[in-house]
Amino acid sequence: MQIRIKEVKTLSDDWYVLKKTTFDYRRRDGAWQTMSRETYDRGHGAVILLYNLARRTVILVRQFRFPAYGYGGTHDGFLLEAPAGLLDAATPEERIRAEVAEETGYRVHDVQRVFEAFMSPGSVTERLYFFVAEYDAHSRAGTGGGVEQEGEDIEVVELDIDAALAMVADGRIEDGKTIMLLQHAALALFRDRSGAPAGSGML
Structure with missing residues (x-):
């Protein structure tokens, strides 16, 4: 298990969907690091x-x-x-x-x-x-x-x-x-x- 999702916020749901996700990422040395990323979902x-x-x-x-x-x-x-x-x-x-x-x-x-x-x-x-x-x-x-x-x-x-x-x-x-x-x-x-x-x- 490399990723643990902590929170997902929808920032915008107008033309397409913009979300902000906070998650824990397990680094190569085994340590967990909390990160936050915004992703824009417009489909494939x-x-x-x-x-x-x-x-x-x-x-x-x-x-x-x-x-x-x-x-x-x-x-x-x-x-x-x-x-x-x-x-x-x-x-x-x-x-x-x-x-x-x-x-x-x-x-x-x-x-x-x-x-x-x-x-x-x-x-x-x-x-x-x-x-x-x-x-x-x-x-x-x-x-x-x-x-x-x-x-x-x-x-x-x-x-x-x-x-x-x-x-x-x-x-x-x-x-x-x-x-x-x-x-x-x-x-x-x-x-x-x-x-x-x-x-x-x-x-």
Whole structure:
């Protein structure tokens, strides 16, 4: 037994749930230490990178993120990201198919789960499921743009994989989950004429 929970307080239960937990933690030397941590529970999520090997392109979305905008007033708040969403009551595969259709208009059926990750385990409980899927011109059944009632106003952006990797290198793509998927695509999906991973000089 490594943890003994002593007290849990709900600090906020508005958009999602913020809790403060006081607990005893048994250290490696056997001594018990009392700690207190705040955790933000927004549920788990899924994210996907659509890619086209023949055209060497990927699909991202541009949308406004207030936390990015509100941090010190140094960012316009618009981020280029891979389509993503919270699972709610769905499986990761079910949710990401629906999310990518809402955000991009593309409908994909054969999604491949590539890995999972805790994105901010120091404070956020969310586990993110990462997917990739191939697309082509026939995959697009709508315009995308997100759900207006949820405040979404999403622009669909198609980028060359090398251009996307260059945008990671120079800071134009700053979203962590998107960087992880682009680097996975460069290493595992795309190769240049020499057979090396795409954007080798930028990884």
